[in-house]
Amino acid sequence: SDDATTEPNNDEALLGYENSFTKLANTINEDNRISTPKKEELFCPVPSLVDDLLSELNISEIQKLKQQLMQMEREKVNLLSNLQDSQKQLEQANGALSEHQEKVNRLTENLNAIRKLQASKERQSALDNEKERDSHEDGDYYEVDINGPEILECKYKVAVSEAGELKEELKTLKAEYQACQSRYDEERSRLENDVRSLGDKLSNLERTTFAEREEKAKLEKELRKLSDVAGESQGSLSVAQDELVTFSEELATLYNHVCMCNNETPNRVMLDFYKEGKGGRSSPEGRGRRSPILLTKGLFPEHGRADLSDGAPSPVSSLPSLCRTTVVSP
Known part of the structure; x- marks a missing residue:
């Protein structure tokens, strides 16, 4: 059919x-x-x-x-x-x-x-x-x-x-x-x-x-x-990284200001953003190059400094410990 x-x-x-x-x-x-x-x-x-x-x-x-x-x-x-x-x-x-x-x-x-x-x-x-x-x-x-x-x-x-x-x-x-x-x-x-x-x-x-x-x-x-x-x-x-970066910048500024008021030579070296001036913070290049931490002498080896100075942001987990080290150290 x-x-x-x-x-x-x-x-x-x-x-x-x-x-x-x-x-x-x-x-x-x-x-x-x-x-x-x-x-x-x-x-x-x-x-x-x-x-x-x-x-x-x-x-x-x-x-x-x-x-x-x-x-x-x-x-x-x-x-x-x-x-x-x-x-x-x-x-x-x-x-x-x-x-x-x-x-x-x-x-x-x-x-x-x-x-x-x-x-x-x-x-x-x-x-x-x-x-x-x-x-x-x-x-x-x-x-x-x-x-x-x-x-x-x-x-x-x-x-x-x-x-x-x-x-x-x-x-x-x-x-x-x-x-x-x-x-x-x-x-x-x-x-x-x-x-x-x-x-x-x-x-x-x-x-x-x-x-x-x-x-x-x-x-x-x-x-x-x-x-x-x-x-x-x-x-x-x-957001957390930006807040930690801002806090580390303010802490670095405060530390250097205290050392200058006490006529003491700071034994901590600030990063490139502080050396270049605070104006770099507002510029796009400065925001891309800045590093949120302070380096204590002897805290990192030489190759660690080279790694942190190339403009890459540091891990967020390391920022609180470095800030505590900066505050506690004389």
């Missing part, structure tokens, strides 16, 4: 999956751009980290599932075409068998009619022969009768031979029909099993795809939450 052999069209479903994945990726990129802090120097790796993680979220598995689904659809179409061919062959064999059966029935009817006619003709011919013997005892005269026993016997033999040939042909056609029927049954059962198997695989693929979409949505939510938390933590860390 047309309903059983109609090819299912899953191109629209696949196109919908691709469009949904594209929209989802665009939405995630937009959310990451909105949730990223404006200070690029504080938290630059967040967008790239989100993009890298999103690019690794089972995209290859989804592509494999889509390829398997398309392969199954192609196999299903091939199986349906084979089933249609088998049905056509079976219908042709049934038509040929019906024609031969009708022909055999007609010949059988003709043969029965010939047999009845032959029986009646034999009786009539027997009577006619007796009459002819009586009337033509001289043997000089002979007339061919088209309804005579010899003609009827020849016709009967021809009909019997044709009937035998038709019976043999009918047996051959029956054997071919049975073989076609068995092949059709086997092919139909195999195709039905394949269709059921393909349906099960398709349902499993749909469930797997749905589960992967849910897992992807969860991972995206977690990534957005982590991005927000990382941005807040980075902002809090920047």
Whole structure:
């Protein structure tokens, strides 16, 4: 039937999956751009980290599932075409068998009619022969009768031979029909099993795809939450670092002021921001180069000084201990 052999069209479903994945990726990129802090120097790796993680979220598995689904659809179409061919062959064999059966029935009817006619003709011919013997005892005269026993016997033999040939042909056609029927049954059962198997695989693929979409949505939510938390933590860390830098600057200024008031020579060396002047604090270059700590003589080795004088900010965790050392030391 047309309903059983109609090819299912899953191109629209696949196109919908691709469009949904594209929209989802665009939405995630937009959310990451909105949730990223404006200070690029504080938290630059967040967008790239989100993009890298999103690019690794089972995209290859989804592509494999889509390829398997398309392969199954192609196999299903091939199986349906084979089933249609088998049905056509079976219908042709049934038509040929019906024609031969009708022909055999007609010949059988003709043969029965010939047999009845032959029986009646034999009786009539027997009577006619007796009459002819009586009337033509001289043997000089002979007339061919088209309804005579010899003609009827020849016709009967021809009909019997044709009937035998038709019976043999009918047996051959029956054997071919049975073989076609068995092949059709086997092919139909195999195709039905394949269709059921393909349906099960398709349902499993749909469930797997749905589960992967849910897992992807969860991972995206977690990534957005982590991005927000990382941005807040980075902002809090920047505020704390600025406060410690300001405090260390004020402490260095106060220490030098106390030493000058007491006419004492300070034994602590201030960093580059104090040597260059307090104006460097307000300039962008000064804010990038300044260091928030005071260096005590003998507190750090020489290579430590070289590392701290290159303009990179010191760790925030070291600032409180250095400030305490500066206050407590004479």
